[in-house]
Amino acid sequence: MTTLAMPGTWPAAARFLTALGNEIGKGLLFAWSEKLQIAMELPFFAVFILLLGPVLGAGRQIAAGHLSWTLNSHRISLLMVAFIPAMFFYFQAVKLFWRLLGEIQAGTIEQVYLSPLPSWLVAAAGRLVAAIIETLILMGIVYGIVRAFVTLHFHWTFAALVPMAFLIITGVGYSLIIGGMTLLWKRIQLLQETMLFLVMIFAVTALPLITVPGWFTGISRVFPVTADVASLYGVMLGHRGVTGPWGTGGLVWVAVTAAAYLAAGLAAFRVLERITKARGTLANY
Amino acid sequence: MTAIAIPRTGAAEPAPRWFALRAFGNEAGKGLRLMWRHRAITITSIVMNGLMYLMIQFFIGGGHLVLPVMALTLPALSAYALASTAALQGSGGIAEEVNGGTLEQAHLSPAPPSLLVVGRLAALAVEGLIPAAVLALAFGLGYGPHWVIRPDALVPLLLTVLDALGYGLLMTALTLRVASVGAVVHVFNMAVMFFGGMLIPITLFPHGIEIFARFLPTALGTEVLNTTLAGHGLGAAWSDGTLPWLLVHVVVLAGLGWAAYLYTVRRARREGGLSPR
Numbered sequence: 001m002t003t004l005a006m007p008g009t010w011p012a013a014a015r016f017l018t019a020l021g022n023e024i025g026k027g028l029l030f031a032w033s034e035k036l037q038i039a040m041e042l043p044f045f046a047v048f049i050l051l052l053g054p055v056l057g058a059g060r061q062i063a064a065g066h067l068s069w070t071l072n073s074h075r076i077s078l079l080m081v082a083f084i085p086a087m088f089f090y091f092q093a094v095k096l097f098w099r100l101l102g103e104i105q106a107g108t109i110e111q112v113y114l115s116p117l118p119s120w121l122v123a124a125a126g127r128l129v130a131a132i133i134e135t136l137i138l139m140g141i142v143y144g145i146v147r148a149f150v151t152l153h154f155h156w157t158f159a160a161l162v163p164m165a166f167l168i169i170t171g172v173g174y175s176l177i178i179g180g181m182t183l184l185w186k187r188i189q190l191l192q193e194t195m196l197f198l199v200m201i202f203a204v205t206a207l208p209l210i211t212v213p214g215w216f217t218g219i220s221r222v223f224p225v226t227a228d229v230a231s232l233y234g235v236m237l238g239h240r241g242v243t244g245p246w247g248t249g250g251l252v253w254v255a256v257t258a259a260a261y262l263a264a265g266l267a268a269f270r271v272l273e274r275i276t277k278a279r280g281t282l283a284n285y
Numbered sequence: 286m287t288a289i290a291i292p293r294t295g296a297a298e299p300a301p302r303w304f305a306l307r308a309f310g311n312e313a314g315k316g317l318r319l320m321w322r323h324r325a326i327t328i329t330s331i332v333m334n335g336l337m338y339l340m341i342q343f344f345i346g347g348g349h350l351v352l353p354v355m356a357l358t359l360p361a362l363s364a365y366a367l368a369s370t371a372a373l374q375g376s377g378g379i380a381e382e383v384n385g386g387t388l389e390q391a392h393l394s395p396a397p398p399s400l401l402v403v404g405r406l407a408a409l410a411v412e413g414l415i416p417a418a419v420l421a422l423a424f425g426l427g428y429g430p431h432w433v434i435r436p437d438a439l440v441p442l443l444l445t446v447l448d449a450l451g452y453g454l455l456m457t458a459l460t461l462r463v464a465s466v467g468a469v470v471h472v473f474n475m476a477v478m479f480f481g482g483m484l485i486p487i488t489l490f491p492h493g494i495e496i497f498a499r500f501l502p503t504a505l506g507t508e509v510l511n512t513t514l515a516g517h518g519l520g521a522a523w524s525d526g527t528l529p530w531l532l533v534h535v536v537v538l539a540g541l542g543w544a545a546y547l548y549t550v551r552r553a554r555r556e557g558g559l560s561p562r
Contacts, residue, residue: 188326195333
């Protein structure tokens, strides 16, 4: 008697996990090959945070031609709350963009589309997981460098993982938008860079560092990192919980932002990908 | 037996000067056509760069714009726009050609790489100068900073342009050697933005950082430009040492970019690095 194994759900799941694992492995191999560049990036970001502290709000002093460069522990702690998530977002998007562009140009992206799995999952998810792992390590190192210069006062709690999780979801959505735009227009590096700077700048508006007009706060809420930074500030410096529903850092807005960016990302990726495939320009242009 | 005369290979070739002009024009034209094709992205990034500058100045001013600070940092904004565009588009462009295999085709031409790179640089200069000029005009006319505009300002202006292009060329050359350098160009651009005088004049940095900043592209150019725009003239920039150092910086950076580009192209041709490996 011969028994035939019926194709079931497990082989499909195994195939999915294998494909995802391959993409993650590829992304991490990319990261390892960029170790020299990463070593150059890290000190820069740490110095950037340290020097930005005394500069913010010092317009009058600068105009008068003198500026005190004393490192204020509280202010640097505040900036860390904004910049660590913003840089996490920045690195994730930048690395995804350049690696995706490389594959588009080399033609290997077309191979991804030979897979039976959904393209957005293979083209984006695997790379994103790799970028997230890499970026988490990088941000840990930046934190360590800054901490060597200034004492940072944070209230460490597991509740901080809630806004971080929403930040990752928002990042996935944003990266899918960028991924779709890269598939269609390819040369979007200028746009990508400027967008990310704006994201970082608006992230700072979530903190009680400077007084901004109401309309400015309104605009900043639409940007992807601002709500998560406000929530993180509440947890790590403001001695608040993450479950408060309202306000910029409220759970409702944080969740709505993440859901909206994810939905927009999925929709944008699908639409832009379809246009690219219809034009036959996935790799060739 | 029939003998067929083979035409001399050199007979139909155009004159070298005409050929050189055509090779240069082709390379520059290619860059400009690509820029035109992506004009929507270029325009959007100009607008967003302007917004970003306003936001930064807004934060530095503690919630409002401080005009004297803007007068001191606007030249650096234009220099940053030029340098970052030259670096990003130079690096992105050549990566695109390497991965697409078209760089190899371009180098099948008898035109020397040094000629092709001049065409590439010309296109990058136009692409970078457009946002730089638009931003300078928009903010200059919009906020009316108290500048003393005299012909001597053209000297640091020209030197800053050359400095920025040298930086762009160096990043382009590095891309040929390290294909994944794209993400790092963003970080270098951030360094130019922060330490190049766009946030605050570099003379206000702590001494060690000020010395470091002066090594970065466009920082010294912006400093000398600020001196001339303040009405002090080139003599003041010469006597405080910034103008001589700017000249040295331009020569070294442009030379480094040029040498690095030719070296990496030669190496790539030898080792098959003009196409994806």
